[in-house]
Amino acid sequence: MSDNQFDPIRILTVDDDPNVCWTIQETFGPPRYDIEVANDCETALDLAQQHQPHIILLDIKIPGGGGLEILPRLKSMNPEVAIIVLSGFSNPKNVVEALQLGAEDFIAKPFDPAIVEIAMKNIREKRNLRDQVSRLKNELERDHAFGMLVGESQPMVEVRDFIEQVASTDLNVLIRGESGTGKDVTARLVHHFSRNHEGPFVKVNCAALPENLIESELFGYEKGAFTGAVRPKPGRFQLAHGGTIFLDEITEIPFPLQSKLLQVLEQREFVRVGGTRTIKVDCRCIAATNANMDQALEMRSFREDLYFRMNEFSVHLPALRERREDIPLLIDYFLSLYSERYQRPRKDLSHETVQLMMNYPWPGNVRELESLLKRMLVLDSEEIVYQTIGSATRQAPDSPPPMREPIQSNPSALGQSREVPYGLPGYQRSVPNRHGQSSMEGTPPQMQKPEGSQVGSIHPQSQAQRPPEFTEAYGATETEETEPVSNENLDLKAIVDKAIEKAEREAITSALNRTKWNRRKSAQQLGISYSSLLRRIAKYNLESE
Numbered sequence: 001m002s003d004n005q006f007d008p009i010r011i012l013t014v015d016d017d018p019n020v021c022w023t024i025q026e027t028f029g030p031p032r033y034d035i036e037v038a039n040d041c042e043t044a045l046d047l048a049q050q051h052q053p054h055i056i057l058l059d060i061k062i063p064g065g066g067g068l069e070i071l072p073r074l075k076s077m078n079p080e081v082a083i084i085v086l087s088g089f090s091n092p093k094n095v096v097e098a099l100q101l102g103a104e105d106f107i108a109k110p111f112d113p114a115i116v117e118i119a120m121k122n123i124r125e126k127r128n129l130r131d132q133v134s135r136l137k138n139e140l141e142r143d144h145a146f147g148m149l150v151g152e153s154q155p156m157v158e159v160r161d162f163i164e165q166v167a168s169t170d171l172n173v174l175i176r177g178e179s180g181t182g183k184d185v186t187a188r189l190v191h192h193f194s195r196n197h198e199g200p201f202v203k204v205n206c207a208a209l210p211e212n213l214i215e216s217e218l219f220g221y222e223k224g225a226f227t228g229a230v231r232p233k234p235g236r237f238q239l240a241h242g243g244t245i246f247l248d249e250i251t252e253i254p255f256p257l258q259s260k261l262l263q264v265l266e267q268r269e270f271v272r273v274g275g276t277r278t279i280k281v282d283c284r285c286i287a288a289t290n291a292n293m294d295q296a297l298e299m300r301s302f303r304e305d306l307y308f309r310m311n312e313f314s315v316h317l318p319a320l321r322e323r324r325e326d327i328p329l330l331i332d333y334f335l336s337l338y339s340e341r342y343q344r345p346r347k348d349l350s351h352e353t354v355q356l357m358m359n360y361p362w363p364g365n366v367r368e369l370e371s372l373l374k375r376m377l378v379l380d381s382e383e384i385v386y387q388t389i390g391s392a393t394r395q396a397p398d399s400p401p402p403m404r405e406p407i408q409s410n411p412s413a414l415g416q417s418r419e420v421p422y423g424l425p426g427y428q429r430s431v432p433n434r435h436g437q438s439s440m441e442g443t444p445p446q447m448q449k450p451e452g453s454q455v456g457s458i459h460p461q462s463q464a465q466r467p468p469e470f471t472e473a474y475g476a477t478e479t480e481e482t483e484p485v486s487n488e489n490l491d492l493k494a495i496v497d498k499a500i501e502k503a504e505r506e507a508i509t510s511a512l513n514r515t516k517w518n519r520r521k522s523a524q525q526l527g528i529s530y531s532s533l534l535r536r537i538a539k540y541n542l543e544s545e
Contacts (some may be wrong), residue, residue, distance in 0.1 A: 009124075012053040014044040015086065016062050020109075024057060027113040040064040048074050053081060055120055055294040058103075059352060060087040068097060075102040082123045086111060099251070099435040149189070149324035150333045155318040159186065162315045167193035172265065174310050175288040177317030180367030183288040184248065186317060190286055191244040199243025199283070204236050206251035211520070215257050216273045219264075225274025235272065237264060250287035250310065251296050252520070258303045285310070294542060295484045299517065320362040320369065327358050330366060333371045344377050346545060353382050360389045363538060434483060470477075505540045508533070517544045 011033055013024045021037045029033060036051055038044035048056065055073060060067040071083060085098045088109040095106045105119045149160060151472065163522030166173060167190045175183045184203070209217050210422045216225070220235030237245055247253070253261060264270045269280050287310050296302040331349060339346040347355075360367055376384045511522040525531040534543075 002116070003089075008032060009053055009055065009120075010036070011040065011055045011057065011120075012033045012036045012044065012047055012051065013057045014038045014041075014067065015057070015059040015063060015477060016040065017059070019465065020059070020086070024116075028117070035409035041066070041070045044070060045073060045077075045282050048077055052078055055123065056081055056083045057116070058085050060089055060098075071098065071101045071103065082120075082127070083286070084116070084119055084123075086116075093514065094341045104410060115536065133517060138476075145410060146219045149328050151323055152321040153318075153326050154242065155323055156326060157315060158316060162313075163193065164189060166313045166315075168195060169313075170195070170284055171312040172284065172310050173286045173312070174314045175286065175317065176320050177288075177295070178365055179290050179319040180365030181319060182366055183317060184246075184291075185245075186315065187248075187288060191246075191284075195286065196284065198242050201244050201246065202236050202283075203248060205248045206252040211254050214253065215260070219260070219270050219272055221273035222275040225272070227457055228380075229274065230491075232272070232275075235270075236277060237281050237283065241281050242283065244284045244286060247285065247287040251289045251290075251291040251293070251302055255301060255303070258306050261532050262303065262306045262309055289423075289479070320365040324358055327369070329352060330369055335377070338374055338377050341462040341472065342377055342381065342431065343512060344373075347380075349385075351384060355384050356385065356390060415466065442486055475533045504536065505542075508536055509542060510538070512542065512544070 011028060013021050013035060015021055015037075015041045016429070020038075025035050025037070036047050036053065038047050040062055042060070044056075044058075047053075058067045058071065058074075064070075067085065067087070071085075074081065074083060082104045083102065084105045084107060085094075086107050086109060087094060098106050104123050107115060108118060149156060149163075151157075163186065173187075173190055175186050177183050187203075188201060191197060204218065206214065210252045216233070217234070218235050218237055220233050220238055221229050223229055223232050260270065264281070265285055268282060269278050271278055293302065293307065297304055297307060320330075331354065334440060335346060337347075338344070357369070364371075372385065372388055374380060375388075507526065508522070512519070512524050515521040515525070517532055519537070520530055523530045526533065
């Protein structure tokens with residue numbers, strides 16, 4: 001009820017009966033209570049505005065309009081105020097109307113002051129309990145929200161500290177990180193702990209909006225602005241008024257439109273497409289990107305002044321391969337979360353499966369891990385993990401090689417143990433399944449031989465006898481100088497796959513160079529989706545020269 005437990009409770013008595021006012025003042029005086037008295041409606045409204053009482057004792061019959069008439073106005077001025085109606089007209093109609101208008105209690109005259117004190121005590125206890133529940137709810141929401149950024153590694157501790165320090169400000173935030181590292185979650189957490197957390201959170205995926213529509217989506221348009229604009233439409237910035245707007249993939253905003261975005265961030269106003277009226281907006285802007293901002297600035301595809309305006313605070317989200325020690329914690333978190341959501345029994349993974357997941361580079365980061373665990377829970381089998389990543393050889397850019405089981409060829413054929421590249425004849429890999437048993441992967445079924453025979457043996461053969469596709473796909477290998485591979489043992493599928501990958505890499509590189517690394521135009525020229533192009537750029541570790 002009180003802002004501080006040592007402050008007196010402020011009471012406003014609104015009654016034209018002097019005896020009632022005197023009784024209240026004599027019964028509820030300092031230091032516990034601070035009493036103000038009003039004898040008419042106008043004075044009551046003035047005192048309610050000036051003193052912001054915690055409790056109002058309101059009579060129904062007072063000069064200037066009556067208690068029930070000003071009751072809604074008193075509540076609108078201060079929604080937290082508790083109103084107790086005191087009246088000699090205690091018919092059921094008055095009681096029901098008073099409670100419907102927002103009164104906490106109704107006490108008939110003549111009254112015992114002890115009854116009024118009990119009513120005020122009940123109100124205080126109810127408010128204190130509500131405030132306590134609200135605090136606990138906020139703490140639980142905070143703990144759950146931070147649970148979405150699971151991890152005890154130093155990079156994740158720094159990310160959580162950053163959110164706590166920055167959220168309470170109104171400064172713009174730029175979030176960097178690879179796809180799947182949790183940029184969306186981080187943006188929502190910054191909004192959740194900000195001062196405008198009760199306002200809307202509006203997300204805009206700039207990469208998903210067509211270039212010719214992104215301006216109207218961000219700022220809205222007026223009726224008749226273009227063909228099909230039959231009615232005015234508010235933009236995302238206007239919808240985010242009083243809250244937060246999250247611009248995901250900010251580098252995908254066309255260069256000419258970036259100047260208008262800069263104006264909104266600096267002056268907090270804009271004009272709709274086809275309009276003339278200036279619209280004021282008050283919202284916080286959070287942006288995210290997985291692109292190389294330094295490269296975008298150097299190539300002048302992103303305005304430097306806009307970058308400085310967006311980068312008032314910046315945070316980098318680490319890739320999952322950079323915090324492998326958090327993988328067991330993430331596994332436990334997602335298994336608990338989705339086993340409850342999908343109503344599946346909670347099962348712990350075997351040590352071998354966890355170790356396999358620890359060694360995998362996770363190019364899709366936390367999103368890829370989450371997706372894999374969902375499928376595993378639904379299928380109720382750890383085998384999906386081995387089928388998905390058990391024989392994977394792809395590696396994220398700039399990541400250290402994952403720890404894997406030894407790759408062995410047949411030692412009896414060579415006289416010693418040596419490694420054979422993936423896809424070549426003789427490649428074998430022992431991968432444990434969930435029962436601890438080993439199975440061989442990598443050798444095509446037609447090349448597998450019964451136990452005891454030589455599998456994938458390498459026989460002498462001159463380099464001139466090899467098909468030209470072999471050298472083109474793999475380049476020179478150690479076997480060319482020692483013991484060439486037999487033509488009849490060649491893995492044709494691997495040769496074709498390598499040749500396709502080489503041609504695909506060259507086509508993508510050529511398209512990117514032609515468009516000066518405009519990925520959207522490159523995707524259109526190649527006839528593939530924008531997201532497919534991004535995956536291939538990451539797959540081949542392509543970078544602009």
